[in-house]
Amino acid sequence: MIRIGIDAMGGDYAPENVILGVIDAYSHIGSDTKIFLIGDQEKITEVCRHYGLDSGNFVVIHASQTLGMGEHPVSAYLHKSDSSVSVGFNKLVEGEIDAFASAGNTGAMLTGSVMTLKTLPGLLRPCISAQIPLADGKNMLILDVGLNTDTKPAMLYQFAILGSIYAKTMMGIENPRVALLNIGTESKKGTVSAQEAYRLMSNTSEFNFVGNMEANVMFSGGIADVLVTDGFVGNVCLKQAEGMYEMISRLGVRHPFFGRFNYEYYGGTPVLGVTAPVIIGHGASTPLAIRNMILEAEKAVKNQLVDKLKNAMLCQ
């Protein structure tokens, strides 16, 4: 059995969108997958009543507190020990659920990932990743997209391992091509850190390094399946793409390619390199996004993503 915990109180439109997303997910998940709604029992019942749903259909793990989107992540996580986020991580670490997903306070989710779950042995730092659509119809994984701002070359090297395994396990890519985001294709381009990361990556057999990639071909396709960068640059890239997508939508430009930038299809941002699957959703998550977040969590458990990442770190 696969047990997915979802934060009922997480996101700008919680618990409504979470509940509607869970209902949608029911018709897509496997028969041996069980969803646990973690949050305020009373509020969940109230929403169910409003939508004419039988709250008996949901397995609820009660959590009396809620973390606001604006609360300070670390202190809120530590002080509200009965918040839906804290309860989720505790259930995960106690083995009562196999994965935890939330569209709530991102910082608190990261705090829980690192403080309650812990980093995989041998890994310097976990990271977060995202998929971006390519012109050739495929997707590329980009990581880190925001967890680590001051990044050492050895960290970038390990992100490449994490990304490569994710692409293989979750995106079905046989021998993922890994590129390093840089400001030129030559080995001596970029920051001192990027140059050293290039050197480490080009001497490895742990993954399929294809060299530096410049940002003007980021969406072109045909170059790489995994793009490695530090959390500052990755976050800027992702937000810039998001801003461009929003602008394109606002301007009324409709094109299938840009439709693929819609975050709802990706469900959320997996935290890679901690001891259990964690997915962080967009604050504005719709029911569709919640559904896809649940499906992503289910797939991570089914495909044993964390075990594979763990083994890779032990075999370094």
Added chain:
Amino acid sequence: MIRIGIDAMGGDYAPENVILGVIDAYSHIGSDTKIFLIGDQEKITEVCRHYGLDSGNFVVIHASQTLGMGEHPVSAYLHKSDSSVSVGFNKLVEGEIDAFASAGNTGAMLTGSVMTLKTLPGLLRPCISAQIPLADGKNMLILDVGLNTDTKPAMLYQFAILGSIYAKTMMGIENPRVALLNIGTESKKGTVSAQEAYRLMSNTSEFNFVGNMEANVMFSGGIADVLVTDGFVGNVCLKQAEGMYEMISRLGVRHPFFGRFNYEYYGGTPVLGVTAPVIIGHGASTPLAIRNMILEAEKAVKNQLVDKLKNAMLCQ
């Protein structure tokens, strides 16, 4: 009199596009502005003959050598002392021209800017900048877009001064709002360097600092006129925008907003913080881009951009 030197041999389609661009520029420049074509006299004459132009219309400064786009910038600049780029910088430093523009080898142009012209006294490092279009119809200056990859907070602080003066002098913005590109709006976000740069900028009266800007609102407008970042991140942002523009064009999406991403309108990338106006054009520069590069150079001389930057550095 304003004397603009332009590298006749610079760019993928030189000298054709340069000559056609100069002809176009003639009907836009002031009557006291003179254009000097720097390059191989014979090749220039040949192109003029091909297009049925009277080569006597052009003031040519002969340079017997040409720097290829693929040549190593520093060694090519140093060893080919009679290249059009080297001659251009020498004429600039000797005061025979007031500004120099080229769509040629970017690295060689930067080498010439720093080695032949020198950095302004008091400035840690020069930088390069670009204008990006905003949804509100205005443009925002972003800098550094590629000269300095490992950047200290004090360098970012000085880029803010350079950018602010450029926005005032060249873009006609009264009291330019300066933002720092970061991965959150709070002061404690981002790299150690970004946090320290924020601290320096928020304590200044040298420019109008408005705080951190996230990349998702980079094109929105209404927030800032100048966006400061290091050369690695700025280069990635610019190339990502360029890649997105190319993709949008390739997909057949037509919209006036995206039309404004066309580099041809901006002429080139000014080098800020050296002792004379230098503009580096896109390698694929069209005659329109060359014309706008010349007009930008003329404006920089007319508006005494370098003197203003120099004074600001002395008054720090």
